[in-house]
Amino acid sequence: MELGETMNHNTERSGRRSQNADRLNISFEFFPPKSKDMEDGLWESIERLVPLSPNFVSVTYGAGGSTRERTHDVVARLVKETDIKPAAHLTCVGASRVEVNEVIRSYADCGVKHIVALRGDPAEGVGSRYVPHDGGYVNGADLVAGIRSLGDFEVSVSAYPEKHPESPDFAMDIEMLRQKVDAGATRAITQFFFDNDLYEGYVERVRRAGIFIPIVPGILPIHNFKQMANFAGRTGASVPQWLANRFEGLDKDPETHRLVAAAIAAEQVQDLRERGIDDFHFYTMNRANLSYAICHLLGLRPALAQVA
Numbered sequence: 151m152e153l154g155e156t157m158n159h160n161t162e163r164s165g166r167r168s169q170n171a172d173r174l175n176i177s178f179e180f181f182p183p184k185s186k187d188m189e190d191g192l193w194e195s196i197e198r199l200v201p202l203s204p205n206f207v208s209v210t211y212g213a214g215g216s217t218r219e220r221t222h223d224v225v226a227r228l229v230k231e232t233d234i235k236p237a238a239h240l241t242c243v244g245a246s247r248v249e250v251n252e253v254i255r256s257y258a259d260c261g262v263k264h265i266v267a268l269r270g271d272p273a274e275g276v277g278s279r280y281v282p283h284d285g286g287y288v289n290g291a292d293l294v295a296g297i298r299s300l301g302d303f304e305v306s307v308s309a310y311p312e313k314h315p316e317s318p319d320f321a322m323d324i325e326m327l328r329q330k331v332d333a334g335a336t337r338a339i340t341q342f343f344f345d346n347d348l349y350e351g352y353v354e355r356v357r358r359a360g361i362f363i364p365i366v367p368g369i370l371p372i373h374n375f376k377q378m379a380n381f382a383g384r385t386g387a388s389v390p391q392w393l394a395n396r397f398e399g400l401d402k403d404p405e406t407h408r409l410v411a412a413a414i415a416a417e418q419v420q421d422l423r424e425r426g427i428d429d430f431h432f433y434t435m436n437r438a439n440l441s442y443a444i445c446h447l448l449g450l451r452p453a454l455a456q457v458a
Contacts, residue, residue, distance in 0.1 A: 174448060175429040176202065177237075177366075180436050181210040182220030191436060192224070198438035200234050201452035202445050205429075208266050208306075211239035222256060229261040237306060238262050240297070241270025242287035247296065250287060254300050264304040267293045267335070291329035298334035307331075309338035309365055311352040315386035320352075324359050331361055338363055339431045341385065342370035344393050346421050367422055370433045371440040372411040376401070412440055416447035 178199050183189035196207070209224045221238060228236040238257050242250055257265060269290040287293040290307055297303050307330045310323060317323040327338060343349055353365050372378050375397040379389050396414060400407040419430055432441045 173428045174423070174450065175205050176445060176450065177204045177206045177208065177429075177431045178441065179208045179210065179431060179433050180224070182224050183436075184220075188436070195434060195436050195438035196228075196232075198442055199434070200232055202442070202450050203453045204234060206235040206237045206264055208237040208239060208431075211241050211268070211270065218253060222253070222260070225257065225262050226260040235264060236262055237264040237266050237304075239266045239268060240293070241268050242283070242289070242293045243270035244283055244286075246283060246285040247287060248285075250293070251296065251300060254297055254303075258301050258303075263302070264306065265297050266306045266339070267297055267330075268308055269293070289326075291326065291333045294330050294333035294335050304337070305335050306337040306339055307335040309340045309352070309356075310386070311340050311343045311349045312386055312388060320355060324355055324361070327356065328359060328361055331363055336363060337366060339366045340368045341387060342368045342382075342433060343387060344390055344418065345388065346418060346425065348388075349422070350425060364429060366429045366431050367419075367427060368431050368433060369415055369419060369444075371415050371435075371437075371444060372397070372407075373435055373437060373440060375407070408440060408443075412443040412447060415440075415444045419444070419448055 180192060180196065183192045199207075207228065209221050209228075211218065211221050225236040225238045228234060240250070240253060240257075245253075254265070267290060287296055294305050294307060297305055307327070309327060310317075313320055313323050314326070317326070330338075340349065340352075349367055356365060370378065375394070379394070382389050393414070396410055397407065400410065422430070432444070434441045
């Protein structure tokens with residue numbers, strides 16, 4: 151079976167479709183706000199993007215579990231005020247099994263049926279040494295098993311087209327993904343990337359290893375090229391020279407920067423669609439306009455408003 155056929159066979163389909171975008175399934179990621187102004191901005195972004203009928207929207211969980219209550223509040227409000235399915239991020243950093251299980255049960259109690267299970271970054275941030283909490287879940291696979299033992303959750307996990315920065319090689323990286331799938335993971339969402347050949351090569355490795363859950367590409371609209379490049383360097387994601395060339399000279403020209411960013415992301419998604427990929431996860435950074443413009447370029451149009 152060819153790569154595109156494999157992906158089509160193994161990718162879940164949503165019953166909802168926006169006009170003129172057949173077979174294009176999207177999801178959006180947000181992070182919980184730290185202030186009232188940020189909270190207002192978050193909900194403005196959600197209101198802007200929800201009419202595009204995403205399969206789900208996910209809400210992140212800060213390093214070391216630092217946004218536990220805010221993440222819960224956002225997903226609870228999504229359940230209450232919208233008909234969009236929320237996916238709550240959860241990590242096992244800095245917490246015991248008892249504490250993590252309390253969070254899982256609290257998600258279930260407020261109607262959340264989808265959890266994005268991640269080992270998580272230490273409270274010190276990306277690049278710091280990870281040490282499992284005494285009495286806590288050991289890693290992502292262990293966390294997936296714990297989630298599945300507590301309820302009938304859909305569980306998404308992370309995947310790394312360019313290898314997790316802590317993995318010695320791709321073989322170990324894919325073995326970790328296998329363990330998460332064996333524990334009950336139903337979908338993987340990739341770290342952002344800009345070279346589609348890297349993603350395609352990664353999926354081929356995963357399929358050869360006998361892993362057939364959907365591997366959803368994570369797409370990062372570039373709001374600030376320099377900030378993105380710095381973050382990519384810490385997370386092991388490569389930044390092609392052609393991409394740097396596209397943004398050259400735009401540091402003080404935000405309007406052109408936005409236009410270029412939208413075109414680049416739309417080109418990337420369109421190329422992946424031509425390779426047989428239909429599902430995409432957008433890292434919005436809580437800013438709606440760029441993600442909205444990209445989706446418009448791809449043919450998505452708003453359905454009826456779904457936020458009260």
